[in-house]
Amino acid sequence: MTGMKNKETIPWWHSIKNRLLIFGIVMSIIPMTVFGYFYAKTLRNNLQQNIYYDIEITTQRLAADLESLIGGQIKQVFSVANVGGRKLLTKEQSYQEGLLYNLLQEAPYLEEISLVGADGQELARASRRLVVNSNGRSVSSTEAFQNLAKNNLLWSETFLDKYGQVRLKRIIPIHGLDKGEFTGGLILEISLREIIDQLTKRQPEFQGRLFVVDSDGKLIGHQDFSQVLKKTDVRFSLPVKRFTEVQGRNTKVVTVADKYISYDGKEVLGDFSIVNNLGWAVVQEVPVSQAFAPVNQIIKQLLVAGGVLIFFVTALSIFFGINFNKSFRRLEHFVEQIRYGNLKYTIQIEGKDELSKLGETLDNMREELLTRRQQEEALRQAEKLSSLGLMAAGVAHEINNPLAIMSAYAEDLQERIEEEEIKDLVTSGELSDYLEVIVKQTTRCKGITSNLLDYSRQSGSEKAKLNLKQVVESTLMLVEYRLKKERVLVDINIPQELPPLSGNVDEVQQVLLNIVTNALDSLEPSGQLIICARLNQDNVELEIEDNGSGIKPENMKHIFDPFFTTKEPGKGTGLGLSICYNIMQRMGGYLELNSNFGEGTKIKLMFPYDKEGSYGYKNTGC
Amino acid sequence: MRRILLAILLLMFSTIILTGLPPEKEERRTTLYRVGLLSSSDFRLSKFEGLKEGLKNFGMYEGENIEFIVNNAKGIKDDLVNQAQSLVESEVQVIVTTGRVETEAAKQVTRGSSIPVLFMGLTALKHDGLVKNLLTPSEGLTGIQNDHAALTAKRLELLTKLLPGTKRVLLIYDPRVVPTSESLQAAFEAARKIDIDLQSAPASTLEDIRKIFQSDHKDIDAALLLPSFFLESRGANLIASLAMEKKLPVMGVEESDTAQLFAYYGVPLFEQGKQAARILVKIIRGQKVEDIPVEPPTNLKLTVNLDVAKKLGTNVNKEILGFAEVIFPEAGDRDEK
Numbered sequence: 035m036t037g038m039k040n041k042e043t044i045p046w047w048h049s050i051k052n053r054l055l056i057f058g059i060v061m062s063i064i065p066m067t068v069f070g071y072f073y074a075k076t077l078r079n080n081l082q083q084n085i086y087y088d089i090e091i092t093t094q095r096l097a098a099d100l101e102s103l104i105g106g107q108i109k110q111v112f113s114v115a116n117v118g119g120r121k122l123l124t125k126e127q128s129y130q131e132g133l134l135y136n137l138l139q140e141a142p143y144l145e146e147i148s149l150v151g152a153d154g155q156e157l158a159r160a161s162r163r164l165v166v167n168s169n170g171r172s173v174s175s176t177e178a179f180q181n182l183a184k185n186n187l188l189w190s191e192t193f194l195d196k197y198g199q200v201r202l203k204r205i206i207p208i209h210g211l212d213k214g215e216f217t218g219g220l221i222l223e224i225s226l227r228e229i230i231d232q233l234t235k236r237q238p239e240f241q242g243r244l245f246v247v248d249s250d251g252k253l254i255g256h257q258d259f260s261q262v263l264k265k266t267d268v269r270f271s272l273p274v275k276r277f278t279e280v281q282g283r284n285t286k287v288v289t290v291a292d293k294y295i296s297y298d299g300k301e302v303l304g305d306f307s308i309v310n311n312l313g314w315a316v317v318q319e320v321p322v323s324q325a326f327a328p329v330n331q332i333i334k335q336l337l338v339a340g341g342v343l344i345f346f347v348t349a350l351s352i353f354f355g356i357n358f359n360k361s362f363r364r365l366e367h368f369v370e371q372i373r374y375g376n377l378k379y380t381i382q383i384e385g386k387d388e389l390s391k392l393g394e395t396l397d398n399m400r401e402e403l404l405t406r407r408q409q410e411e412a413l414r415q416a417e418k419l420s421s422l423g424l425m426a427a428g429v430a431h432e433i434n435n436p437l438a439i440m441s442a443y444a445e446d447l448q449e450r451i452e453e454e455e456i457k458d459l460v461t462s463g464e465l466s467d468y469l470e471v472i473v474k475q476t477t478r479c480k481g482i483t484s485n486l487l488d489y490s491r492q493s494g495s496e497k498a499k500l501n502l503k504q505v506v507e508s509t510l511m512l513v514e515y516r517l518k519k520e521r522v523l524v525d526i527n528i529p530q531e532l533p534p535l536s537g538n539v540d541e542v543q544q545v546l547l548n549i550v551t552n553a554l555d556s557l558e559p560s561g562q563l564i565i566c567a568r569l570n571q572d573n574v575e576l577e578i579e580d581n582g583s584g585i586k587p588e589n590m591k592h593i594f595d596p597f598f599t600t601k602e603p604g605k606g607t608g609l610g611l612s613i614c615y616n617i618m619q620r621m622g623g624y625l626e627l628n629s630n631f632g633e634g635t636k637i638k639l640m641f642p643y644d645k646e647g648s649y650g651y652k653n654t655g656c
Numbered sequence: 657m658r659r660i661l662l663a664i665l666l667l668m669f670s671t672i673i674l675t676g677l678p679p680e681k682e683e684r685r686t687t688l689y690r691v692g693l694l695s696s697s698d699f700r701l702s703k704f705e706g707l708k709e710g711l712k713n714f715g716m717y718e719g720e721n722i723e724f725i726v727n728n729a730k731g732i733k734d735d736l737v738n739q740a741q742s743l744v745e746s747e748v749q750v751i752v753t754t755g756r757v758e759t760e761a762a763k764q765v766t767r768g769s770s771i772p773v774l775f776m777g778l779t780a781l782k783h784d785g786l787v788k789n790l791l792t793p794s795e796g797l798t799g800i801q802n803d804h805a806a807l808t809a810k811r812l813e814l815l816t817k818l819l820p821g822t823k824r825v826l827l828i829y830d831p832r833v834v835p836t837s838e839s840l841q842a843a844f845e846a847a848r849k850i851d852i853d854l855q856s857a858p859a860s861t862l863e864d865i866r867k868i869f870q871s872d873h874k875d876i877d878a879a880l881l882l883p884s885f886f887l888e889s890r891g892a893n894l895i896a897s898l899a900m901e902k903k904l905p906v907m908g909v910e911e912s913d914t915a916q917l918f919a920y921y922g923v924p925l926f927e928q929g930k931q932a933a934r935i936l937v938k939i940i941r942g943q944k945v946e947d948i949p950v951e952p953p954t955n956l957k958l959t960v961n962l963d964v965a966k967k968l969g970t971n972v973n974k975e976i977l978g979f980a981e982v983i984f985p986e987a988g989d990r991d992e993k
Contacts, residue, residue, distance in 0.1 A: 131817070132975020139979045142955075160979070162956050163806070165813045165846040197803065198790075198952040228954050235713070258934070263791060263949040346667075 050362060051355035058351025059344065066340045074336065078329045082303070085325050086291035089242075089305045089318050093289070096233060096244060097307035097316040103229050104189075104312065107141040108222065111206050115220050119208030123151060123218050130158035131166075138162060143232075145201060146223040152216055154179050163197065173221065178203050182219045189312055192226060192254045198263055200226040200254050227262070230255035242302070242320030249313040251278040268317070270297040273306035277315040293322065361389040368396060375620060377404040410616060417609040418544060421551060422490050424605070428515035432482050436475035443471050485511050489543060499534040500542060502567055502576060502641070509546040513554060520559050527566040532574055535641045541617045542641075545625075548610040549578050549637050555601065556582030556635065573623060573640040581634035593627060689716075689940045692743030692751040693726045694762055696736060697889045699912060700754035701728070703776045703929035707752065710933025722940075729758075731889050736761035750774055750939050752932070753799075754925075756834065757885045759786065763797060772945045774936055775799035777928035779806070779883055780835030781950060790950040798939075798948045800932045802923045804883040804909050805835040807956070809846030811921045814958060815878055815907045816852055817976045818919060822877040826904075827856040828868060828895070830884035839882045865891050869898040879906040881917075888912065903968050911959050918968065919960045919980070923953040931955075957981055 046052050114122065114137065122130060134147045138160050148159035154174020159166045173179045178190065182205040190203040207219040226246075234244055234257040246255035251269040256262050268274050272294040291305035296319055304319035323330075361383050371379035377400055383393035447468045450459060459465040489512060506528055510517070517524060535542070553563055557580055564579045585593060585600075592598045594615045599608035611627075618625045622642040629635040695701055704726065708718055716722045725746050727739035740761040743751050751766065752774045753759040759775045763786075766773055777800050781787040787795055816822045827843055829836045840856060847854035855876065857868045879899065881887050887895065888910060896916055899906045905918040910925055931954060938948055963984035965972050 128820070128973070128975055132973070132978060135976055135979035161810075163803075163810055165809045165849055167849050197806075225954075231954070258938075259951055260935075260938075260947075260949050263951065 049359075051359040054355040054358060055348070055351045058347045058354075062344050062347035063340075066336075066343060070333075070336045070340060074329065074333050077332060078326065081326065081329055082293075085303055085320060086305075089291040089303060089320065090289065090307075093291075093305045093307040093316055093318045096318065097309045100229070100233055100246065100314075100316055101309050101311060103143075103232060104224065107143050107224050107229070108204060108206065110140045111137055111144075111147065111220055111222055115206045115208045119220075120210065120217055122149065123157065123208060127158050127170075131160060134158055134160035141224075143224050143226075143228045144222055145195075145199065145225045148173070148221045149218065150179060150182070150221060151218045157218075178205055178221050179219075181205050182207055182216075182221070192248055192252075200262060202226060226255050227259060230257070231259075242304070242318055242324065245317050245319075246309070247274050247277065247315050247317065249278075249281050251275070254314065266297065268297045270295075271304070271317060271319070272296075273304050273315070273317045273319075277306045277308070277317075281313070358389070361393070365389070365393060365396065368393070368400075372396075372400055372403065377407055410613075413609060414544065414613050414617075417548075417607050417613055418490065420607045421547060421610075422486070424551070425486075425512060425516075428513065428519070429482060429486055431519075432515040433479050436478045440472050440475045443468050443475075482511070489540075489547070497536055497538055500537055500539055502532055502535055502574065503528040503530060505539060505542050506546060506565060506576075509543050509550060512547060513550055516554050517563075520554065520557065520561070522554065522557055523560065523562045525562065525564045525566075527564075528576075529567065529569075532567055532569055533643045535574060535643055537621045537641070541621070545614045545617050545639065546578075548614050549639075552610065553578065553580035553582060553635065555605070556580060556584070558582070570640075572642070574643050576639040576641065577636065578639070579634065579636040584631040584633050584635055585629040586631050590629065687721070689722045690746070690748050691722060691724050691936065691940070692746060692748035693724050693754075694736065694740050694743060694751055694758045695726070695728045695754040696733060696757050696885055697731045698728065699889055699892075699910075700758075700925060701726075702925035703754045703932070704752075706924075706926035706929025706931075707776065707933050707936065708929075709926070710930035711936065714933065714937045716933075716937065733757055733885065737764055740765040744769065744771060750936065752776060752936060754929075755885060756786075759797065759799075763795070766796060771796075772939055773797035773799075774932060774939060776932040777802035777804075777923065777925070777953070779804040780838045783835050783838050786834075787950055792946050793948070793950055794946050796945055798945050798950050799935060800928055800951050800953060802928055802953050804922055805839040806842060807922055808839040808880070808882060809842040811907055811909075812843050812846050812852065812854075812880055813850055814921050814976070815880055815905075815919065816850060818960060818973055818980075819878055819905060819970060820973050822852070824853040824855065824876050826868075826876045826879040827854060827882060828859055828865075828879055828887065828906075829856060829882035830860055830886050831858045832860055832886070833882070833884045836882055836884070843880070843882075859891065860886065862891060862894055865894050865898065869902055869904075876904065878918075879904055881906060881908045883909050892917075900964075900967060903970075905965065905968055905970050916961055916964050918964045918970070919958065921956070921958045923955055924957050927955040927957075928953065959983060 114133065122133060125133075130149050134149060137147055138144050146159065146161040146164065149157045150173055151157055154172050154176075156170045156173055158170075181188070181190075188204075192200050192202045195201055201223050203221060203223050205219055205221055208217050209215055210217045230244075230246060233255075244257045245253060245261065245268060247268060248254050251274045253262055253266055253268045256266070261268075269278070272292060273289070274297075276289070289305050289307060291303060293301065293303050296302045296304065301322040302319040303322060303325050304317060306315040306317045308315050364381060364383060368379060368381040380400070381393045381397050383390040447465070450464075456465070485508060488508075506526065510524065510526075516522075550563070557563065562581050565577070567574060567576045569575075589598075589600060594611050595608075596612040597608040598612075599606045601608075615625050618639060623640045626638040626640070627635065628637075693704055693707075695704065704724075708724075711717070711722065718724060725743060725748060727743055729735045729739050736758060740751065740758075743762075744765050748771065750772050751762045753762050754776055756775075756778050759773060759778060762773045773796060775797060778786070779802055781790065781801060783805075787793045787797065790801075812825060815825065825847070827840065829840065843856075844854055846852075857871075859865045859868055881895065884891075888908065892908070892912055895906060899917070907919045907921065908917040909920060909922050911920045931951065935948055935951070939945065958980040959982075960972065960977060960980040961983040962972065
């Protein structure tokens with residue numbers, strides 16, 4: 035039993051086109067993303083390590099440079115103090131002044147320098163900005179002189195002068211002949227700002243910012259001098275915190291660059307390095323955005339390239355998906371045509387791929403089906419002609435009766451014309467009655483022969499809307515003689531309201547004739563044949579039941595086999611039910627056979643029908 | 657079909673390769689900043705040269721990522737406001753000035769606008785309230801100080817040290833200049849400290865200058881000029897020539913190519929401009945002016961022209977010359993010989 039399934043819409047996720055598209059996009063995004071992520075991450079890590087290394091190295095170098103720059107400012111002063119210091123103390127003031135001004139010229143970052151005697155009296159002073167009183171002054175009570183007297187030769191703490199310059203002082207003693215003898219000294223002040231400016235010239239702007247803090251973490255120099263003027267608190271910066279924490283520890287400090295939020299809220303990479311002999315630290319910071327700008331640029335390019343790649347892959351996926359889908363649609367349409375019996379529909383798919391091969395195979399299959407169909411057609415026609423032969427005697431009898439009537443009426447009319455006036459026969463209307471009977475019987479004969487001719491005609495494959503009741507009645511007319519002869523009681527119950535069937539009228543008639551003929555063959559005289567129809571959910575059911583001899587159980591499994599027959603030779607071909615089965619299957623319907631040996635046979639024919647437009651048909655009948 | 661596929665693949669790879677290439681000279685594609693420069697005379701344009709030199713340290717090059725519109729009043733002070741207005745109309749991002757008169761003109765025309773003013777070397781800023789708070793200037797202008805008023809005292813001291821035996825010094829000043837009173841005060845205080853007899857003479861016109869030199873100043877050993885637009889531009893040549901006639905050594909503020917005086921002490925114009933470069937970069941990068949403190953000057957320089965000294969017939973203290981940058985040192989050598 036077979037049935038026709040309706041065409042279903044394929045969900046989008048099952049569509050090969052969409053799957054190809056999704057596959058293309060996913061397979062372009064995932065590798066690109068994974069590759070891009072790890073590439074960028076590795077690049078970023080390597081760059082960060084390199085930047086850390088650079089910062090550590092340059093910070094150490096800058097700290098050494100700062101120490102060297104400051105040391106350079108006092109180098110000349112040391113020479114003067116050590117070589118000609120004692121002699122200088124004895125010279126005239128104008129000479130002393132001249133020498134001090136010369137020292138200012140030699141050391142451009144020296145702001146002021148003064149020569150003091152052992153008693154703390156200032157002998158001479160040279161200043162870049164201040165006017166010096168020629169009478170001199172006593173500096174014995176100043177911290178600088180106290181340090182000088184104590185031979186404490188450290189740099190003073192930094193301080194801001196009234197001009198906004200960061201300065202620091204240093205004492206250089208002038209010893210007597212006896213090494214420990216203190217005869218006087220030189221007190222010098224240097225401007226840190228210009229030294230920092232000089233230092234920052236060695237630090238290109240793209241390498242970040244540079245600043246210097248004292249031992250308390252107070253800002254004393256900055257690449258941007260405004261920060262010093264504004265007294266910006268840089269102690270929030272991680273390197274400054276670390277520096278102030280390690281202050282005073284008598285251990286070698288190994289610094290490591292790090293990433294942190296700096297004093298101005300910016301995320302930076304930075305490190306510090308201690309300036310020997312001064313107790314300061316040089317801090318270098320590179321904003322993260324600046325440091326990682328090359329990586330960010332590469333990531334940006336990767337994203338753009340990825341976007342372009344995805345666009346093209348998507349476009350290619352759509353292109354191939356559409357092409358692939360086009361071939362599939364053609365194949366699908368081809369298969370549908372074959373299913374509906376259009377075996378003359380051919381298919382050809384361009385290319386040399388699997389789909390074109392499949393199309394070729396399907397087309398070969400179609401040709402084979404067509405051949406088989408033609409063979410089946412020939413066989414069916416043969417079976418039809420065979421059944422016609424079997425019906426010939428009955429048909430002859432059927433025609434014989436009206437012919438006998440016509441003959442009798444014609445002879446009687448002839449005699450009356452000879453005996454009576456034809457005028458009277460016309461006037462009385464008897465002539466008309468005679469002719470009416472003859473015409474009626476002629477029409478009957480014509481109907482029988484016409485029905486026979488219709489049946490014998492080779493059927494085509496044209497489908498049409500069929501009225502089941504009419505097809506049943508025209509089929510029964512072909513076997514009317516046998517029905518009467520064998521006094522078969524026929525009970526027909528086919529409602530007029532059934533929806534029309536879609537099929538080939540010749541094929542349906544052949545099915546019905548085969549089944550009815552088989553029923554008549556199995557019926558005893560005065561047997562019963564019940565034909566009824568009903569409308570089901572999916573089909574129109576036609577039931578043909580007889581109370582004949584039925585089919586033996588051992589024959590049931592062969593009942594649809596071609597050339598299987600239980601009839602005597604010459605009474606049947608054995609193809610009838612096999613052809614019926616194939617016809618029903620091709621129509622999209624099916625055939626059910628139930629038989630009880632000795633009791634009778636019931637055959638159900640399930641015909642598909644067009645549900646659209648069938649509203650209003652009632653389910654009446656059997 | 658194959659051709660289409662090949663074309664698509666070629667297009668795809670070429671696009672990916674092109675999008676993956678680093679942009680060429682990205683720095684060059686940055687915004688072109690437009691800066692206006694206002695100067696009262698050619699004399700002060702040395703500051704502009706210093707500014708351009710300083711900007712190179714910040715990767716800024718004229719014509720590449722910064723352009724200047726230079727308006728020079730050519731010594732006509734009254735034209736400065738028009739010149740400044742012209743810069744405003746040129747929609748410059750900032751007006752850079754070379755001195756006080758230029759700054760006042762720029763301040764006048766930018767009042768109410770968002771164009772900041774950057775000055776390259778001013779003195780006595782607080783004196784007339786041009787800038788009230790040097791750390792947070794709220795007047796829309798910031799820049800570099802040159803401390804010329806404050807340095808008047810040091811200038812006087814150095815003059816006397818360069819010319820041993822100097823007892824009387826004449827101060828020539830322009831009474832119209834705002835910081836003059838501050839300079840005068842500083843000079844008289846210094847004179848008392850170093851025991852110098854100081855006389856002062858105002859000069860607002862060339863006639864005033866002539867009158868000063870025509871007066872009987874036989875006992876004057878040297879003269880000192882106070883900072884002034886007039887004295888350093890239009891008056892400078894006359895002072896130099898009259899001083900030569902009178903054999904009077906004169907010390908000026910800023911070295912000039914045309915008017916040759918005996919000596920100068922101050923911040924070189926070039927250095928003032930160079931120092932201002934960093935502030936200009938901050939401004940054009942969007943930092944607010946009130947967040948940029950006015951900076952004190954660096955690089956003070958003493959310049960002594962020995963050729964002038966020789967012509968004047970003065971004896972220069974060679975002990976102090978070691979502190980100076982000497983012009984025509986060979987003149988001194990010849991004198992020694």
